[in-house]
Amino acid sequence: MIVLLGMYDRPETAAANDRFWTAIRARLGYGPEALTRGCDFWEAWQSPDLLLAQTCGLPYRARLHDKVTLVATPDYGLPGCPPGHYNSVFVAHRDDAGASLAELATGALAYNEPLSQSGWAAPEAHLTGLGLAPAALVQTGGHRASAEAVANRTARFAALDALTWELIRRYDAFAADLVEVTRTAPTPALPFITASARDAKALAAALEGAIADLSDEDRATLGLRGLCRLPAADYLAQPIPPAPVHRD
Structure with missing residues (x-):
């Protein structure tokens, strides 16, 4: 199974991300021992082996929403943003x-x-x-x-x-x-997703419990404040931008 939490994964946050997955796995009761790293994001997001991943709002609404299941949305407590939003x-x-x-x-x-x-x-x-x-x-x-x-x-x-x-x-x-x-104006933050056949409610409950289980230091390192259940419609309501045009 694939567990990909790579959107904010960097050397300084990797250990906290590892502990976050350990806490999720403990709550869930199953899953791989280690996070998936070094893979192609698009392949992981669309794989039937996907247990949990974080994606971006634009890939979700443009290509993934009908291929995966939305689990929940993290709240990072960002300035000027409602819960579960970023900018x-x-x-x-x-x-x-x-x-x-x-x-x-x-x-x-x-x-x-x-x-x-x-x-x-x-x-x-x-x-x-x-x-x-x-x-x-x-x-x-x-x-x-x-x-x-x-x-x-x-x-x-x-x-x-x-x-x-x-x-x-x-x-x-x-x-x-x-x-x-x-x-910019706030939009829904980077959603957690799973493969379409999996139990999103169980994953959301495990995520919510794991955030509470983390130490204050790890929550601060990852910026995590909590979890929101934003509907898919909130993501799909955002416009899809035109492709960038590079001028010679």
Whole structure:
């Protein structure tokens, strides 16, 4: 069976993630001893062997919602967000402190990938709502790489998952070269899913109990405050953005 909790998994959080799965498994009463790491996310999300995984809101509504079962939504207690929601943080280089999004949009926007809610869908909607479009795009493959692209001047600005931004500020020295510009509107946070044939209610109960079982330190490391039962309709109501267009 596959258990993939990789969305916020990095060396500094890996041990806490391991203990989180151990607590879930103890509550559930079955499952593999160790988390699945190093696999292709799309293959894992769509596998009939999937026991539990965390995905992103855009992949869920665009490709997965009719192939998997929604389990529950984590609450990270993020600033300005209702329970079970998150948003994107626009960041710029510290030398651009005080610059408006209109000024930053004359340069390149770094984004992680086209099927990312926080890296592409949310910033695209925010900029479009202001009548703005970035002069160029830089695809980086990951939120941390997008932040680094701004820090090293490969891009003028980026949009980052709000929890990832907190982890970057906590653990990455290059964060000192970045400033926060503004945040997008909140949307449902990254959902936990399981294969369509599995018992989502039992998994949700195990997740909720495991969060309570974690030490205060592990909950703080993972940013976990609790669990929400958001309906699938809350995810499906979000628009699917146009694909990024790279201009030569």
